[in-house]
Amino acid sequence: MGEFKVHRVRFFDYMPSAIRALAFQPQREKIAVARTSGSVEIFNCADRFFQEKIIPGREQAATEALAWVGDRLFSAGLNGVISEYDLENQKVKYTIDAFGGPIWTIASNQQGTHLAVGCEDGTVKLFEVCEGKIQFEKNLAKQKGRILSLSWHPSGSRIVAGMMDMIRVFNTETGQSVHRLLVERGIGASRSVECVVWGVVYLSDGTIISGDSSGKVKIWDDLTGTLIKSHQVTKWDVLALSVSQDETSVVAGTSEGTVVQFQFLSVVLGQEDKEWVQTRIFKNHTHDVRTVLELGTAVVSGGMDTQFVVRPLLDKIEERGPECVLRKIQFPHRSLVSCAKKAGLLLFQYPGHLELWRLGESDGHGASGSVLPVKRKPEKLLHLKIKGEEHICCSAVSPCGEWIAYSTVASFRLYRLHCDNNNVSITKVSKLPKVLSSANQICFSSDSSKLFAASTCSSVHVVSLSQTVHKFVCTLKPKSGSVQAVHLLAASEDGKWLASANSDREVQIYNLTKMKLHSTVPVYNSGVTAMAIHPTTNNLFMVHADQQVFEYSIEEKKYTDWSRQVQRNGLHYLWLARDTPVTNVTFNPKNPTHIILHDAYMFCIIDQTLPLPDSSSQFYNQLTLRSLPEKDRTKHSHAFKMCKTFKELMFVELMEDQSLVAVERPLVEIAAQLPAPVRQKKFAT
Amino acid sequence: MAKLQRGESECELEKGVRVSVEMSDSSEDEGPEEVAFEESRSAALKSEEEKLQAAKREKELLKEKRRKRQQFFQEQKKKRLLSDTLLEEFDTVPQKQKKLSDDRDEEKDNKQQKLTKSKKKKASRSLQGNCSVMRLKDESADSSMQQSAMDFIQARLYGSGTLRTTNAELLSLEKKRGVKKGAAVQFVNKKWGAEQKAKAEKSNKRFIHRQKLVTT
The missing domain is CATH 1.20.58 (Methane Monooxygenase Hydroxylase; Chain G, domain 1)
Known part of the structure; x- marks a missing residue:
């Protein structure tokens, strides 16, 4: 399938931050994930857990909890403020100081009228959710000691708060404490240490379930205020609790990295009396599970090991489909690497800085699979630290390697790079057009003469770049009037076309010579994860979250014959079952029928001249083909050529000189930088 | 009082x-003194x-x-x-001042927004660049509170008595017990365990030195 010289890049030290909170929005089936860096991500459960939106974090945000109220998302953190997010433009809409010190938890009631926050100073504060804002209503009776967890009774009349050594039940009308449930401390050395109630859940039948630092899940009755049952789950802490919507199942996340499920079952067969029984234990994490979600059909968990894990509950799923696989999402579904194809430069995007590297060189020739001697080592040219507290939301380097642009929520910066032999210098472009205040996605035209910056309401600003003057050309806007932000941009090689994809799954194609909308690709019901315009045929190639591929002819404004054939024929089931989305599409200029795609575990070349695989044929067939004699190969070969030599891929791109760049990030190296796991005694070690 | x-x-x-x-009682021991009724009454x-x-x-x-x-x-x-x-x-x-502050608390009506805007403008006029004024004391108090909250979490999860191990040990254990057996991570990856290796080398040197001392 063609040989490439490969740059196996392992110097991108991408380090994801730990997952701190999860919140589920049942109507839209979306999950919001808060990380310790302060960033918030939105995953779409209905669309194979595709990461639709990323709201960049900021320093000192220390987000501790998330809550949905209808379609609105709120967060609270140790910096003592409550924030509402602008999900369309992917930024913080406003913040309100709760004036109670650091906030540990935030919870919304089922009616969607109030938010409750638990503060360090021992107050539970109620906020009324109004149109476009939230308003402080009252404090519930102030307690000694911090409020670490909160849960509303489904009726909204009562609220339960987990504290140090105790749980309190409040009446939300009067604000008075109704019950005080004392939680016993652990045995032995931990007797002198206060017991922290990390999680509470209030069920509609008046049962309170709590998880605490002595490793117990306790079930209480709120009528009498008594303990019904106590389950010792772990020797360490129970850090998170979540209940399913039908209130028949509760999951608890522990420091051991396990998720323990409890179910409301009748202990004796055929009898009505039901009890909370510990049923299953899932171990998908190596480190502390800081937050869990019970979705009914799956258990979602996240924690210190930075992985977002979706564990399906197979007894609740009726059909076999994409939802019955275990998913571990380690990498963002968006490229953090951009590449200057002509100059051989790579730009790595970290939360607080950018790194520019020049690729190494080798003049050796070797057999397939051999390691070539390196003539010039890769070198780090630039370490660009950003100013201010906001983290970078997007960045790009121009194909010629002369321009670097990045954007945070608050600012947009463009730099010019001067590279002569060994001297690298950088100058900030000071006079930028005023429209470029911030961007959701940045892209350069292939000749580096234009800069495209995606902005609010799916619009794209076009700025022409030159040595001296940078002029704002125009703003391209879709006709649909979508307010969602653009998350992907693709410019054509000849500089005529620009494609943009937004979170509403719309793909717009703009004509750059006339500077107006050319056509809109029919909306498909899954998000676009990667797209690119073919350099010779000007076909737009798109890959969706459900692994479907489409090819759209821009000039003819219709799907190409190949794309129609793919849809008619259907893709191979093994391709459709892949669990990580394709994050980059690139082409081979020497071989225009080849399309190179990659996801986290493989890269693949689609040869459009070869027949598509049918369901009976072997999908991963390279090894078999190699063993076959030359003439039989053509009979057995099909369009999809997979390569799994490189694992944990973050980026694959074909450079101008036909060498392939593969940026890897081994998970072991991420694991090495994580905080300490618990010490478990294993037999015979 | x-x-x-x-x-x-x-x-x-x-x-x-x-x-x-x-x-008077004690003095009576010696003998009763005659006190007339009238006198005592008047007294x-x-x-x-x-x-x-x-x-x-x-x-x-x-x-x-x-x-x-x-x-x-x-x-x-x-x-x-x-x-x-x-x-x-x-x-x-x-x-007047009270009114202003009250309104700010009660959230932004259009008028107040204008007011605050005008205030901002004033501030930017007097201060160069896009600066804003805040009390340093408040910020330091907030950040110290946040820090203490973070320390609390750190102490609860990773403090003494929490029985933690290291990542290298965990990964090595996986290598030892897993299907694919292998050497401990610090031997596989040269970046890891650098400290322990330096320590081992040091003690090795000391040992040799001591041996020499013994032989001479």
Whole structure:
């Protein structure tokens, strides 16, 4: 399938931050994930857990909890403020100081009228959710000691708060404490240490379930205020609790990295009396599970090991489909690497800085699979630290390697790079057009003469770049009037076309010579994860979250014959079952029928001249083909050529000189930088 | 206060009387002294009268004190009343300020937004660049509170007595027990365990040195 010289890049030290909170929005089936860096991500459960939106974090945000109220998302953190997010433009809409010190938890009631926050100073504060804002209503009776967890009774009349050594039940009308449930401390050395109630859940039948630092899940009755049952789950802490919507199942996340499920079952067969029984234990994490979600059909968990894990509950799923696989999402579904194809430069995007590297060189020739001697080592040219507290939301380097642009929520910066032999210098472009205040996605035209910056309401600003003057050309806007932000941009090689994809799954194609909308690709019901315009045929190639591929002819404004054939024929089931989305599409200029795609575990070349695989044929067939004699190969070969030599891929791109760049990030190296796991005694070690 | 003091003084008086009675009792040991009924009666009445008078005196004293205080207050009031116009002027100024702050708390009506905007503009006029004014004290207090909250989490999850191990150990254990057996991670990856290796080398050197010492 063609040989490439490969740059196996392992110097991108991408380090994801730990997952701190999860919140589920049942109507839209979306999950919001808060990380310790302060960033918030939105995953779409209905669309194979595709990461639709990323709201960049900021320093000192220390987000501790998330809550949905209808379609609105709120967060609270140790910096003592409550924030509402602008999900369309992917930024913080406003913040309100709760004036109670650091906030540990935030919870919304089922009616969607109030938010409750638990503060360090021992107050539970109620906020009324109004149109476009939230308003402080009252404090519930102030307690000694911090409020670490909160849960509303489904009726909204009562609220339960987990504290140090105790749980309190409040009446939300009067604000008075109704019950005080004392939680016993652990045995032995931990007797002198206060017991922290990390999680509470209030069920509609008046049962309170709590998880605490002595490793117990306790079930209480709120009528009498008594303990019904106590389950010792772990020797360490129970850090998170979540209940399913039908209130028949509760999951608890522990420091051991396990998720323990409890179910409301009748202990004796055929009898009505039901009890909370510990049923299953899932171990998908190596480190502390800081937050869990019970979705009914799956258990979602996240924690210190930075992985977002979706564990399906197979007894609740009726059909076999994409939802019955275990998913571990380690990498963002968006490229953090951009590449200057002509100059051989790579730009790595970290939360607080950018790194520019020049690729190494080798003049050796070797057999397939051999390691070539390196003539010039890769070198780090630039370490660009950003100013201010906001983290970078997007960045790009121009194909010629002369321009670097990045954007945070608050600012947009463009730099010019001067590279002569060994001297690298950088100058900030000071006079930028005023429209470029911030961007959701940045892209350069292939000749580096234009800069495209995606902005609010799916619009794209076009700025022409030159040595001296940078002029704002125009703003391209879709006709649909979508307010969602653009998350992907693709410019054509000849500089005529620009494609943009937004979170509403719309793909717009703009004509750059006339500077107006050319056509809109029919909306498909899954998000676009990667797209690119073919350099010779000007076909737009798109890959969706459900692994479907489409090819759209821009000039003819219709799907190409190949794309129609793919849809008619259907893709191979093994391709459709892949669990990580394709994050980059690139082409081979020497071989225009080849399309190179990659996801986290493989890269693949689609040869459009070869027949598509049918369901009976072997999908991963390279090894078999190699063993076959030359003439039989053509009979057995099909369009999809997979390569799994490189694992944990973050980026694959074909450079101008036909060498392939593969940026890897081994998970072991991420694991090495994580905080300490618990010490478990294993037999015979 | 005054009442209490009075009470105490009365008690003392009573005690004095009792003591005198006892004294007279003790002197009776030698032989009863003849005291006429009339005399004793008059003495008792006298003491009663004295008591009453003392009480009256104290009451009067108290009354006078109160009167004086009342007068003092009235004079004070008069002094205040004199500067009425001034006071009004003072009153009006803080009221305005209060209004502003109240509105800010009550959230942004359009007017207030305008007000705050104009304020911002003013600030930017006087301060160069896009600066904003805040109290340093508040920020430091907030950040110290946040820091202590973070320390609490850190101490609870990773503090002493939490039985933690290292990542290298965990990964090595996986290598040892897993399907694919392998060496401990610090031997596979040269970056890891650098500290331990340096330590081992050091102790090796020491050992050799000691051996030499023994041989010579």
